[in-house]
Amino acid sequence: MHTILLDPTAELRPVERQILPRLTTLTGATIGLLDISKPRGKEFLDEVERQLKALGARVRRYAKPTFARTAPLELTQRISSECDAVIEGLAD
Amino acid sequence: MTSPESVNTRYSLFLKRDCPTCQLILPVIDELRAAPNVALTIYSQDDPSFPEGGIAIDDSELEHSYRANIEVVPTLIRHGATAEQDARTQGWDRQLWRELSSIAELASELIEFKPGCGSKSQDPGMSEVLELKYGERKMVSREVELAASEDDIEACFDRGWSDGLPVVPPTPLRVLRMLHGTDRAADEVIGLIPPDNMSCTIEKVAINAVLAGCQPEYFPIVLASVEAALQDKFCMHGLLCTTYFSSPVIIVNGPVAKRIGMNSGINALGQGNRANATIGRALQLLIRNVGGGVPGGIDRATLGNPGKYSYCFAEDESDPDWPTLAQDRGYSRNESVVSVFAGEGLQGIVDQQSRTPESLSLSFAASLRSVAHNKLFGLADAILIVSPEHRRVFKQAGWSKEDLRTALYNALMTPGEAVVRGADGIAEGMPEKFKDKILNKFRDDGLHIVSLGGTAGMFSAIIGGWVASGERGSQLASQPFS
Numbered sequence: 001m002h003t004i005l006l007d008p009t010a011e012l013r014p015v016e017r018q019i020l021p022r023l024t025t026l027t028g029a030t031i032g033l034l035d036i037s038k039p040r041g042k043e044f045l046d047e048v049e050r051q052l053k054a055l056g057a058r059v060r061r062y063a064k065p066t067f068a069r070t071a072p073l074e075l076t077q078r079i080s081s082e083c084d085a086v087i088e089g090l091a092d
Numbered sequence: 093m094t095s096p097e098s099v100n101t102r103y104s105l106f107l108k109r110d111c112p113t114c115q116l117i118l119p120v121i122d123e124l125r126a127a128p129n130v131a132l133t134i135y136s137q138d139d140p141s142f143p144e145g146g147i148a149i150d151d152s153e154l155e156h157s158y159r160a161n162i163e164v165v166p167t168l169i170r171h172g173a174t175a176e177q178d179a180r181t182q183g184w185d186r187q188l189w190r191e192l193s194s195i196a197e198l199a200s201e202l203i204e205f206k207p208g209c210g211s212k213s214q215d216p217g218m219s220e221v222l223e224l225k226y227g228e229r230k231m232v233s234r235e236v237e238l239a240a241s242e243d244d245i246e247a248c249f250d251r252g253w254s255d256g257l258p259v260v261p262p263t264p265l266r267v268l269r270m271l272h273g274t275d276r277a278a279d280e281v282i283g284l285i286p287p288d289n290m291s292c293t294i295e296k297v298a299i300n301a302v303l304a305g306c307q308p309e310y311f312p313i314v315l316a317s318v319e320a321a322l323q324d325k326f327c328m329h330g331l332l333c334t335t336y337f338s339s340p341v342i343i344v345n346g347p348v349a350k351r352i353g354m355n356s357g358i359n360a361l362g363q364g365n366r367a368n369a370t371i372g373r374a375l376q377l378l379i380r381n382v383g384g385g386v387p388g389g390i391d392r393a394t395l396g397n398p399g400k401y402s403y404c405f406a407e408d409e410s411d412p413d414w415p416t417l418a419q420d421r422g423y424s425r426n427e428s429v430v431s432v433f434a435g436e437g438l439q440g441i442v443d444q445q446s447r448t449p450e451s452l453s454l455s456f457a458a459s460l461r462s463v464a465h466n467k468l469f470g471l472a473d474a475i476l477i478v479s480p481e482h483r484r485v486f487k488q489a490g491w492s493k494e495d496l497r498t499a500l501y502n503a504l505m506t507p508g509e510a511v512v513r514g515a516d517g518i519a520e521g522m523p524e525k526f527k528d529k530i531l532n533k534f535r536d537d538g539l540h541i542v543s544l545g546g547t548a549g550m551f552s553a554i555i556g557g558w559v560a561s562g563e564r565g566s567q568l569a570s571q572p573f574s
Contacts, residue, residue: 004235
């Protein structure tokens, strides 16, 4: 049986963990594009970058060293400190 | 064999193998089972094969023992038509067993008396486990089921229930134990918690007291601190919203402080005492979790202060001639009282030279001028903390606490022209309209004197108040409790 805890709050919000607030506009926002390092990811993300810029966003590009592992801590910290949102470019 | 017309008397017997008295009475069980008109049900707490012969009901879950409220094994119960008419005997007392069983010659070979052993349902902590499983008392707060992969402490962080430090995961068992710290009903509403003004039950306070790390014996103080903070004069809502440093400071007076081991001595405002550390934290977590008061949300403090984790201490009441804060507020020494004050961080007063009360009171007054700003008068209240060595200076010279208060009042009278805006080349200060008035640093009832600290060190201290003190903001609020 999983651990049960009693809610210490006024129970105004759903018990499920909530996603972070979404961006309301792309204009002026900095969007990270994370290439997970699978073949052809670059072409896909180039097109995403072109469309984001057309919508007024600034774009920064990142890449994981290998798709097989989770992103290194240093990389996730850099993305979270430099970007307002991140799009992860999957492939296959 | 019993005839169909005869009515059996029902008996229940609770045993455990790990009890010499239960072992002793095994022959008695045989006699009882062989007796006419006796229907005996045996419950075994620790081993269903005891007594031998498959005659016992397995009560290793202790449900039957809990429901029958067994404290000692063996316990023999003779059931009447209703539960109220049941009769019981604990341990082995031959005379009582004979009376209960109506068998005059019962156990004629056995010794007359041997006390029993503690029931497993009374093992430390077990009664709450069983109450949670089988009892009627049900908690109504929403249950949050964690995923198998979740660490329980990290889960509390993830859900935003923490002040930044690890919290104790509020399992139903821990919350139930906390609720045992008070006689008040779990569903009693204690008040509306700002800033969201959410209705709050004793149960919700208990959950947050668990989070904070309180022991159940602290819970009455937590409840009193919540009630004090909810008094209108304390202005908890405004205090939470302010950009100023201040936050609730909890001062505990009376016998309760000693009973639960609060620190009023060495390092009383520092770390290391569980009661001091967790009672203040419980109030803060309640405001965060139930009230919704989160830094950056409604809590707009520019800098805050470290006491916003927890700011709670007891007064040193060892000197019978020196009135306590609670006495100053009209209570007696044998009452337990919690007071809350809207305070900021701590400012030290060093005076290792004064040996007369005149010098030391002037020294205190000089430091007190700096509360909020040297040139702001009548805005912020303050607590002056007098350490034992400084208290001794007044006592030895025959000064009372009231004498000190009067001396401070006199020393803090100041011509307005000295502190108006622009005076001394400093733009900050009192508005020009006070220029020709005589001002006091503190409003009436704005300076509270509390005594605590280690017995070595001629260091006292000031807890400055919120710049919205008094009727337009916050006033010290006290709450007696038992």
